[in-house]
Amino acid sequence: MRRRVFYIPGYDPIPPRRYRELFRREGASQAAISGYRLDTGPRTDSTGFGWGASVEKDSQQSEAEFEVLVWADIVAGSMGQSIAATYGQLARTAWAYIGSGALWRLMRLRRGPVIAALYPVVVLLAQALAAGLAGWLAGWLVSVVATWFLGLPVALIVFVLGLRLWRRLDGRIFAYYLMHDYAFTAQNGGEYPPSLQQRIGDFADRITEAADADWDEVLVVGHSSGAYIAVSVLAGLARDGRLSGKIALLSLGHVVPMAAFLPRADQLRRDLHDLAARDICWVDVTAPGDACSFGLCDPVAVSRCVPEGGGGPLILSAAFRQTLSAGKQKELRGRWFRLHFQYLCAFDRPGNYDYFLITAGPRTLAERFAGRKHSPGRIAVPANRWHYP
Known part of the structure; x- marks a missing residue:
């Protein structure tokens, strides 16, 4: 299995190397806990910033190359x-x-x-x-x-x-x-600023290049506000006829309603609708224990963007109360910002969600979650005042 992973961070002014170091540190911990081998190192493609990883689990081997799709410069500019x-x-x-x-x-x-x-x-x-x-x-x-x-x-x-x-x-x-x-x-009432709109187009081109290359899967990962940016990137590809069947989406800790519920977020609402209408493997992982995300809220349904005939992501819970030990929960109590990044970290009582196996392991996203149903507690109430279409 050879996978290309594109990670889109949330609103973060820190250079992308933090995500490489986070992957190395937390990946080593998760591999030791779960009993598989995870190695990190360089990658063959030097475009942008990223790293390589390989996994050996149950005599199966896989490799992945990561690239962070950077918009930290836009974030830093907005914080000045x-x-x-x-x-x-x-x-x-x-x-x-x-x-x-x-x-x-x-x-x-x-x-x-x-x-x-x-x-x-x-x-x-x-x-x-x-x-x-x-x-x-x-x-x-x-x-x-x-x-x-x-x-x-x-x-x-x-x-x-x-x-x-x-x-x-x-x-x-x-x-x-x-x-x-x-x-x-x-x-601007939720409308994308021109600088971010341009970056979304650049991200789409990078993903298209990878989809045209010899990869078994091209996995796009969007965390926090990076989740709705990922939606817009892939929806644009779908409308352009460039959404390859090997592309999959993993959204983590999304905050989609914070943007989609604003009056001028027409593009995002259209993108939610158009992506949900496509045959793409889209898994959305949140946790009610993450106070910074809309835990178990279906981003398409609550935004009133469900296409005719239905569609949208598979809604899964990271279930922090079950996947983190009592000691770990106590350690993270009150550290709500750190909990918002738990999706990218090791779980000491891991369940079905393992960020490192999902992104670097031997099974595609579709294979890993085949046959799964929404987690109990999924929220699909159409709460948005504005909708699409």
Whole structure:
């Protein structure tokens, strides 16, 4: 088995080497737990950034070559905001979801990701309040011992310094990062910005090149917001007549409704409909324990994009409560951002989901999940105000 894997990350400004190191480290752990051999190394195709991997399991051997389809530069560009600009993003993003009614519809599906979306709003407002109170107190004290003419600029300086201090602490709090993330999704009412639209076309060309080469399977993996980008990439291929039968899609921890429920996300809704109408192996894996994703929500059905005659992904649960030991769950408790990446990591009580065997093992995605039904608890309620067609 020879497989070409294209990984599309979510909203992440960090260079793609982090995904290679994550695969190496977590893959070694999973192989030791599950009793197979996994080796990583270079690949034959030097285009872009990636790595190679090989698996030996039950006397079967397979190899895979990975490539990260990068849009970290677009992410980094969108995050280059001043403190004042970030608070402007807060106001615009809140209005995009509240004014359109999307927020209330999203809450009907899963409260976890909505709370995660509200988190940066609440934290940033609390930071501004704390900085404002500190500034007022400093200004009042100066006014008491001197004059209010001096107290006013002191209050303003302390307020600004307070906001800057909070900004420096964001590596632990993630409020600014998440604010930029949701603002990027909500800009233009959910319409793809031109820079990302161009990148989607570039990704489609890379996948087509691989599908035309001598690979047994071309597997596209989209994580978080990378999941709906993957949908748009493959739907475009389908409309162009370039969707090869060897292409499969694995979407992980998707946040599709955060984009598809916005009023101008017409392209994404069309892409969900068109891809669901095609004969493609599409497996969607989420977990109710992942507060940053819409666990067990069928992205096509909840977005009201089901084609005539039905269609859409196979909805499976990563079942964190069963596939992670009590000790591991305790270790990850409260680390909701880390849990959102668990799909790419080792499970110490593995079930049917094994990221490393899926991407580098001896069976195709279709073979691995042949005959499987949706996991219990699948949510397919058409909750979107807008739909396609």
